[in-house]
Amino acid sequence: MSRPVLLSNIGTRFQIAIPTGWFTTISMYVSRKIYNHLVTVDYQQGGVRGTAYIADRYNVANELMREMTTREIALSITSQDGPQTIAINAYYSTDSSIAGDDLQDDLYRSSRANVITHNKPTTAPEQLPDYSTFHIFVQDAPPSAQEPGAHEFDDMIIIVNVVKNFTPPPAVDTSSQALTVAGKSAIKDFQQKYNNPTGPGRYIPIPPVLPTPNYTPSVFPVAILGAGVSGLYIAMMLDSLGIKYELLEGSRRIGGRLYTHNFPSSPGKYQYYDVGAMRYPNTSFMQRTFDLARNRLGLQDKMLPYIRGNDNAFLHYNGISVTKAKVKATANSVDLFKFSQSSDGNIPDSYIAAGSGAFWNKILGNLRQLFVDNPFDVAFKKLQELDKHTVTSYLSFVEGIPYDTIKWYETMESRTGLFDASLTETVLASLVFNDPRFEGREIDWYCFDGGSEIIHKAMTEKVRSKPSLNYRAVALKETDGGASITVTFDRSSGPRQLPQTDRKYSNVISTMSLACLRVVDLDNIYLTNGQRCAIRQLAYTPSVKIGLQFRTPWWERLGIVGGQSSTDRPIRDIVYPSYGPDDSHFGSEPFQKSNCMIASYTGMEDSQRMGGLMKGRGSPEEKILLDLVIRDLAAVHNLKPEVLWEEYEDYFPWDFHRDQFQLGAFCQFGPGQFKNIYPHLTHPASRQQRLHFAGDATSTFHGRVWVAGALNSSWRVVMGLLQNHPELNPNPRENIIEKFTTIWGPSEEWDPKDLAVHNYIAQKLAEPESKNRQ
Known part of the structure; x- marks a missing residue:
């Protein structure tokens, strides 16, 4: 067999023989119908047989829409290990409740098809590789059941392209794709629930094109609650669009979980440790983070290699301490x-x-x-x-x-x-x-020269409206018949101990953690039951870091530069610095890195135990805590505690779970939680969709990649803001959504059309007559 051959064509089941060394792609084009189209492909990949499903679903009949739409290249198959035969089947379903590749009883094989084969022409230039293309034109029903004026074979077109000696594209970076698809799958299920007349939810038909309301210009600014990386990024976006806003932070500092502690007792260039985000892998899911740092903030020269591993670091369990080199x-x-x-x-x-x-x-x-x-x-x-x-x-x-x-x-x-x-x-x-x-690919990791705080400092320099501190939101309510939201701020924690104050906004974007949002009075603003449950139920894992400053980086005498030690003792993980040296600090020569370390990095139950001893500097409990840390450090490194006390200078503990402006380090979804909670957090609240949720918990890139998640959630919020409230556009003659995507690029997590449908469902759920309060 020298080239692909159509072996059989029985009804709408096709078998195509593929020679060794040919690369195959399969695409599906469908006409807009009120039912679903499905193509199944039986194939062999890497010696393993499998079945792939290429599905497309439409729900609203529109006789004016006759154009075809595509699922793009939906499947790629290589035949490097030997020839193979792929079998293709075409189906359709008139049951609008069926979704994706779920095979239900109401599924019909398409009635008939016509196949046209194209091969490389004999006169083609030599540099053109051999190829074969199979166009499969499918009809779903007899002509009598077709719409008036429909062509005979216009229901579905399947295109199979097979190319010889073609180098397939590099493998998709599953690390990023897996996270984004998890979110898209949850959104698809959520939208189907409200677009199913036979299901439990209220039927909300989704129009193919969303109407543009006749808005009047907004007279109030947008409020951004929280001046962490998400709030600052949103401010940068709104600046680029010319939209008025106020950036308000409840605490006395900017940055949120981008928090670097600089030791004050013996200051110096590298006398710090990152309490929050501290290391950044250069992987696909961090693209927006690296774009921010390198391209928008100009911090390329401030990125230092982060040292993840060191064979001279220790593993200490059951009272036994050995080096990682010995374990290996x-x-x-x-x-x-x-x-x-x-x-x-x-x-x-x-x-x-x-x-x-x-x-x-x-x-x-x-x-x-x-x-x-x-x-x-x-x-x-x-x-x-x-x-x-x-x-x-x-x-x-x-x-x-x-x-x-x-x-x-x-x-x-x-x-x-x-x-x-x-x-x-x-x-x-x-x-x-x-x-x-x-497998085997090396990932480059980075930290920032000066700590991660240089990111939020650079962002603060960029934004036009600087953050206002000590504005803690305590209540939100809909005002002006839903046309605005009034926020009540508690300002008593500031140095002037000012009374509460009310401010009115066109929209409010909350970047607060859901744990903090839980203590805000939301009784006078409309939220779906799903949103209220999400705010109440989503868990935030505790996390504690305890930084210690020493006279010298004594661990370098043990051959440890960067990396991490681990133990089953209470301190659990020890992180050695990847930055330095600090010539301004006494005793820094001839050492390579900073003399400040994370002496204890814990999470979950380990953090709860350590956090219980954090009662304030000089308290009896923290004296116990500091003594515990020194003893554990000595045990892990096979040293006597007295040696480390001689080196000790200062300490700084931090518990995100007990920080009143965080109430947890990062979200931790339980079984089934992401699928059922994420969709509710990604559409706006209030009767007119004026309350928006941002932050890493509202992104597929949540948890330990919180910077990436925070930035991605910011993109979604601003895009949703523009879709729901075109009155915010300062120049109505300008396409502000196109301008936004041109400046800030597309989103890995959201297609604008999917987001528009998602927001439309939120609009319908918020209507007073809606009986559905999901």
Whole structure:
């Protein structure tokens, strides 16, 4: 077989033989109907057989719309391992409740088709590769059932392109795609719920083109609540569009979780540590973050390499401390930390032999491998079938791993209690740094010279309306018949201890954490039940960092420069600096890096224990805390506490869970929570859609990638603001949405059309007569 051949054409089932070394793409074009189109493709990829689904769904009949739309290139197949045969089937469904690739009873095979084959012409230039194209024109029903004037084969067109010796495009960076598809899948399910006349929700027909209301110009500015990275980014966006706003921060400082503590007792260039975000991987999901730092703030020269690993750092468990180099050089069967049953522990020897790293490498690796063995949409669907599980329940009930072993994995590889988080969230997060499609690829990590605070300082310099501090929002209410929102601010925490004040705005954008929004009075503003439940239910994990300043970076005498040590003692993780040296500090020579370290970095239950001892500088509890940290540091590094007390200069602890302006470090979705909570947080509230939610919890890039999530959520909020309120446009003759996308680029997470439909549903749900309060 020298080129692709159409083997059979029975009705609307087609078989095409593909020779070895040919690359195939399949696209589907459909006409606008009130029903769904579906193409199934049976194929073989990498020796594994699979079935892919290419689906398109429309819900509103419009006789004026006869043009075709496309699913673009929906499937790519290589045949490098040998020839193969792909089988293509065409279906349609008149049941408008069917969505995506869900196969329901009301599914019909398309009635007939016509196939036209094109091959490379014999007169084609030699540099043109061999190719074959199959155009499959599909008819869904007999001509008598067609719309008047319809062509015979215009219901669906399937295009199969096959090219010889074609180098396929590089693998999609699953780390970013997995997170964005999780959000798009949740939004699709949410929209179907309100666009299904037979389902439980109120039927909301979605128009193909949203109407543009006749708005009058806005007389009030937009309020941005919170001057963290999300609020500052929104301000930069509104500046570029000429929209009036006020940026209001409840605390006495700017930056939110971009927080760098500079030690005051012995100041110097590198006498600091990052309390909040501290390291940035150069991966696809961080594109907007790097664009902000490099291109919009000019901080390219301020980006320093971040040192993630150091073989001279320590692992300390069960009272035994060894270097990471020794662990790497020792076979797993050697129980260095005496956890095995043969060493009087409680972990079966077989699990010790496999190593605790088997959790990430083998168990989660098998789930990540889904994205190698299957087209992305198939892999994602398979993963979503496990969405009911926590990590613990999956390991216990699916993998059959003993409970003690599960907790051993958790102790060695994670935070205490973090295995109670959603399994799918854990897998998607692991794809960020362990994408099997890029196995062996080195990821460059960075930190900022001067700490992450230089980002928010540069952003503050950029914005025209500078943040106003000590404006803590305590109540929101709809005023002027819903045409404005009045915010009540408590200003008593400021140096002047001013009384409460009310201010009126056209729109309010809240970048506060949902935990902080929970304590704001929202009784007089319309929120759906889903939004109120989301604000109340979403958990924010605690996180504690304790920074210590020493006379010298004594750990460098042990050969440690950068990297991290870990232990089962209360301090859990120790992070050594990747920046320096500081010649202005006594004793800095001849050391390489700063003499300030994160002596304790904890999360979940570990943080709760440490945070309980944070009662204020000089308190009896914090004396206990400091003594505990020094003792643990000494134990991990095989030193005596007295040696470290001689080096000690200062300390600074921080607990995000007990910070009144955060009430938690980052959101942690439980099983099924993201799918059911995320859609409600991404459409605006109030009767006229004037309250908008931003921040990393409202992004698919949430959790430990909070800067990326905060920036992506800001894009969605501003785009939604422009779609819902064109009266904000200072120049009505200018296409402000086109201007916005030109300046700030597209979003990985949202297509503007999908967002418009999402906002339209919010508008309908907010109508007073709506019986649906989801």
